[in-house]
Amino acid sequence: MARRLVVIGGNAAGMSAASQARRRRSRDDLEIVVFERGHFTSYSSCGIPYWVGDLVDGPDRLVARTPETFRDEYAMDVRLCHEVVAIDLAHRHVVARHTAGGEPVRERFDDLVYAPGARPVRPDWAGGGPEGVFGVQTLDDAAALMAWLDAGPAPRRAVVVGAGYIGVEMAEALVRRGLAVTIVERGPQPMATVDPDMGSLVREAIRAMGIEVRTGVTVTGLKDSDGRVSAVVTDTGEFPADVVVLGLGVRPDADLARAAGLPVGRTGGVVTDLRMRVADGVWAAGDCVETVHRVSGQPVYVPLGTHANKQGRVAGINIGGGYATFPGVVGTAVTKVCELEVGRTGLLELDATAAGYEFVTAVVRSTSRAGYYPGAAEMTIKLIAERGTGLLLGAQIVGRSEAAKRIDVLATALWNRMTVDEMTALDLGYAPPYAPVWDPVLVAARKAAVAVERADYRS
The missing domain is CATH 3.50.50.60 (FAD/NAD(P)-binding domain)
Incomplete structure (x- = not known):
């Protein structure tokens, strides 16, 4: 058999x-x-x-x-x-x-x-209430949302609950459809998958799209009109809504x-x-x-x-009778908010502290291409390195035009347990349309290596 x-x-x-x-x-x-x-x-x-x-x-x-x-x-x-x-x-x-x-x-x-x-995380207030409240975990979820958006009367105002990856991506999608969008987030910043200083850059970009961002807000319920959602009720007031999208994670x-x-x-x-x-x-x-x-x-x-x-x-x-293993993850992820690109890998400062590391950080601002080449755009890179060894512990990038995929270089260095000093010698590709002579990754590694040296000297 x-x-x-x-x-x-x-x-x-x-x-x-x-x-x-x-x-x-x-x-x-x-x-x-x-x-x-x-x-x-x-x-x-x-x-x-x-x-x-x-x-x-x-x-x-x-x-x-x-x-x-x-x-x-x-x-x-x-x-x-x-x-x-x-x-x-x-x-x-x-x-x-x-x-x-x-x-x-x-x-x-x-x-x-x-x-x-x-x-998907679906709070009690989102269950069994008015129509017009959607998660977006599956294609069936998305089909239901699309049917709501395309049916009459056409929604004009949207509230996205949660400002993680899916929340900000859905906010942009709804703006593209012509809706006025508000994001409400219980935490102190959007995109908690990066450190607060990097998250503030994301907040600025979201607001520049015309999206209202309200942080430190807890949703407590919904209001309806004739069985359809009409507002999101929070501990700081109400936000009008013809459609509500849940981006609270899974x-x-x-x-x-x-x-x-x-x-x-x-x-x-x-x-x-x-x-x-x-x-x-x-x-x-x-x-x-x-x-x-x-x-x-x-x-x-x-x-x-x-x-x-x-x-x-x-x-x-x-x-099937073969042999294979899965060796774990380093937490690499990228996303895009309009023209802003966000990437992260490894540990955040909070994670590094919880794991027991002492560390230094380095933040640099550079450009995606040679400064004189058309289309050069600014990016911010943050590195976290272990004090003493200089071992790379984590990295984050926020920027425009070819910023986010540079996280792959940093993820590779992290995977192979490189130190920031070793990273300064990486042989990365250079041409004016693609990078400055000193790639932003190399500039960040050099600054982090200096920070490690100074921390050792002070001790």
């Missing part, structure tokens, strides 16, 4: 795992059943703001592989609109139910991939795993080993798992499509 692989979740991690397993084992040797609670497989959640902002068509353009492709070319039994509601490890089966109702079905498994992703969708007795870590994510194995014949990958930060050595939760695809690939290789 062929072995049976059951996959919970048909997006990046789950389908990467299933595809890799199929490449290594034939349809006669391995049956694959995939349960996906939505209407799509293998799609880019990160592309949703660009669909909403009319920069790309959707949703088809955001789908990498359709369910039909997986069924026809990969011989997978893909069941859309099916949510797994129980895992029975003792009897090696799952229980699933169609989202429209009906009798539950049981499917046995020899191997199980747990990859349901993440659940949490690991680990409830089903926890109920089955699988280990869940302090971040709330499922705990795996290096091969993405949770238990005998049980694997997990993607936005539902926690991983290890390679700089701090601590467990972290970093839900990104890049990690999900890599983790799913690792799980699938191992299921």
Whole structure:
């Protein structure tokens, strides 16, 4: 009898795992059943703001592989609109139910991939209230938002709750659609994924787009008119709204795993080993798992499509009889707010302090190209280095025109545990259209190396 692989979740991690397993084992040797609670497989959640902002068509353009492709070319039994509601490890089966109702079905498994992703944070005040309140975690969420925006009467005012990556990207998308937008954020700054001094640069750019930014504000409820949202109520007053978008982040969708007795870590994510194995014949990958930060050595939760695809690939290789490991993350991420680019990798100052490091910082302002070349734009780079050793601990970039992708150089240096002094000798490419003679990365490394020297001298 062929072995049976059951996959919970048909997006990046789950389908990467299933595809890799199929490449290594034939349809006669391995049956694959995939349960996906939505209407799509293998799609880019990160592309949703660009669909909403009319920069790309959707949703088809955001789908990498359709369910039909997986069924026809990969011989997978893909069941859309099916949510797994129980895992029975003792009897090696799952229980699933169609989202429209009906009798539950049981499917046995020899191997199980747990990859349901993440659940958006949705406060009590956002549940069961007026129409016009949307999360943007899935393509189904985005389709519902687009239908609301395109239906009459056309919304004129939007409130985005939360100023993280998705919040600021959705704010820009709604501005592009002609709405007046207000961002409300409970914390002291937008984009808490960078240090406050860098976050202040993001705030200035958001305001320059005409978006009102209100920080230190806690949402307490909603007001409605004829069943449609009309205002967001906060501890500092009310903000009129015809549509509300939630950008409050996500949490690991680990409830089903926890109920089955699988280990869940302090971040709330499922705990795996290096091969993405949770238990005998049980694997997990993607936005539902926690991983290890390679700089701090601590467990972290970093839900990104890049990690999900890599983790799913690792799980699938191992299921298929190969060998692969996932070595952890350094927390690299980039985003764009209008023309402003933001990148970060490694530890923030707060993270470095929590991990027990003593450190120095260096902040430099430079240009993306030679100053005389058309289009040269300013960027700010911040490096955090360990006192004494000069080991790079983290980096952030805020700027325009080719700023954010320079974070990849810094992420590579971080991954390979380089010191800022070693980084000053990096052989980076130079031509006036692409960089000054002294690339901003090199200037920042040199300033950080000096800061390390001075800290040692003072001690």
